[in-house]
Amino acid sequence: MFSENNAAAGVTFPRGFKAAGVKAGIKKSGNLDVAMIYTEKTAAIAGVFTKNAVAAAPVLVSKEVVKTGTAHAIVANAGCANACTGQTGLDNAHKMAAIAAAELGCDASDVCVGSTGIIGVNLPMDKMEAGIKAAAAELSENGSVNAGNAIITTDTYSKACSFAKKIGGKEVRFGAIAKGSGMIQPNMATMLCYITTDANISSKLLQKALSDIVEVSFNMISVDGDMSTNDTVLVMANGEAGNEEIIEGTADYDIFYDALKSICQELSKRIAADGEGATKFLTINVNGTKSFEDAKTIAMSVAKSPLVKTAFFGEDPNWGRVICAVGYAGVPMEPEKTVISFGGIPVYANGLGAEFDEDALKNVMSEHDIVIDIEMGLGDASATVWSCDFSYEYVKINGEYHT
């Protein structure tokens, strides 16, 4: 479903979308740093943004665009977050949209903007203007890879995917590019995720689907527990697939919802796996609680524990730290009913450490992908959180950088 070829197609796989990524000199490395995604046909738009009270200027501007329900383009840069930049920052975010709109022949209110990078520094608007113009000139159906690379910061690779589903007898396509990492390296913010689809769906229903899906995808990952000032997920749906409009409560909606959820969960996993300095990808399943919230709280408590994260870095099957993090999560638990397994091997049960095959467990701990199952025995609800370990490299990336 997420083959390499499709990943390359990314946001331009759905019909009618073009993309580009150019070098505007904003990243110190000189790499690609301005991305653009464009649909000539007006798209329904939906968005979910950071809940951080210190929201960056591009977040404020994009929220206004999402309120209108329609958009033609997204323009984004890496290397400068345009956060904590006051009125100048807000003016610059509006200028980004206006410059792009003039090039594309649409209204500025149809252009979402995004920025990721250093906090507290103003965008170099001369470079931005040249970059946006260059991106507009380079828009193509092969531009998704460059666009994906233009929004990454400390990510080790760009995350992208695309695939198709039959909806209402038509082939409906989906594509996405995303960046994550940890969450904010050297003041480098942020999770950014841009999804395109040629489905025909109203902005209202698109927003409902996205808001629900974010709760079981992007809100279920934890790299270091920090939430950036710039986190943004946007979906544009331009209707080019020619399907009948997708209506809530229908089988078509269910297919659409599942497709969008697949994309969001897949990208969430990749963002967690590519956390700063990560050497392990941890899937934490909590089952048997009375509510989803309880299960999520327990899974997040385990995912955020530095002791758990360093233990997995050291490949140590340290179930004591896991049961400890379950115990202080602050939700109902009964130690005697709780069962903890690593890679399917029970390591804690009946209030005690379990007997296990040491060689088999050693193999589990040496894998890159490790599944932690926590069975609470108190109900029917469950939740899954994706996380990574804590390594020397994390401390290095985040401790040795100087602002």
Place this chain on the structure above:
Amino acid sequence: MFSENNAAAGVTFPRGFKAAGVKAGIKKSGNLDVAMIYTEKTAAIAGVFTKNAVAAAPVLVSKEVVKTGTAHAIVANAGCANACTGQTGLDNAHKMAAIAAAELGCDASDVCVGSTGIIGVNLPMDKMEAGIKAAAAELSENGSVNAGNAIITTDTYSKACSFAKKIGGKEVRFGAIAKGSGMIQPNMATMLCYITTDANISSKLLQKALSDIVEVSFNMISVDGDMSTNDTVLVMANGEAGNEEIIEGTADYDIFYDALKSICQELSKRIAADGEGATKFLTINVNGTKSFEDAKTIAMSVAKSPLVKTAFFGEDPNWGRVICAVGYAGVPMEPEKTVISFGGIPVYANGLGAEFDEDALKNVMSEHDIVIDIEMGLGDASATVWSCDFSYEYVKINGEYHT
């Protein structure tokens, strides 16, 4: 007030208390590992324990002793936490108390027990029995240093202090030993703090004072955000000072309360400063919130942020990470009203980075002790949290250990 001499006196500075620390072979290092504190005269006792739902056996046993209101002794070991050990662990914790009681000629219900060390392993009761008997035989008024060293795990030094206050015309003495560290190294649990005083005070009032004080001392430190299965603070007050019983609402109570608070806050600071791998001691003052809880939530959000902690390890004045952690704390904040200062030098104000003297700020960041002031401008409440940085050494200590 906390001179070196007094620290050596520790828990035996108050009249009528003896202590000992012996080598029982429970720590792999062969260091001191069984501690005892004893008062022949019956003491009022109060305690505060971990809120972790997976509480260790010694916590359960000590809670029962505290309920009776009186005690004669505390016996504790390091090297084995007696946590996640089921009924056997509970039996062993009771046996620790019974063995000590037989040696001391008191009831087992007058002996609190404590353990810190590896989770999920049973106490070696033959070694414990010999150790407890040896400790009882060695009890002396010079035994506090050994007792303090017998309860430490990855601490780089034992925390102790003692001092006197005039209460009701009498000299009332206080002493304490404590261990902290991170919070749980290699499954090595735990904050343990044992306080003695010769004040005459009821167990009920002692408990009230202690419960209040823990909220502004031990609950205001964060090394890595993990809460152990064994955390315990105990106070014994044997009345040997000969003061009139301290009554609530009097000036005597205020003096007593402030004295106990001084001890608890001083030990809290030392535990934070000696966090695993710590190279910096961070004091985070949040002022100008509408409630203490809001201020504490913000300060803890900053204290627990791995990005903030690694920035201070790298001596990087990265205010962007601090304002970001303030922003996602989830309590009311207005970016434009917030002022952040490092070592008294404003680095963020009016929603923007502030102009500052780079050399002066560099000096601040190079110090071992760094004060972070966060002024919220929304009210009159405040809170202070003590924390430390995140270093390579933390990852090393916690990642390279193998269970």
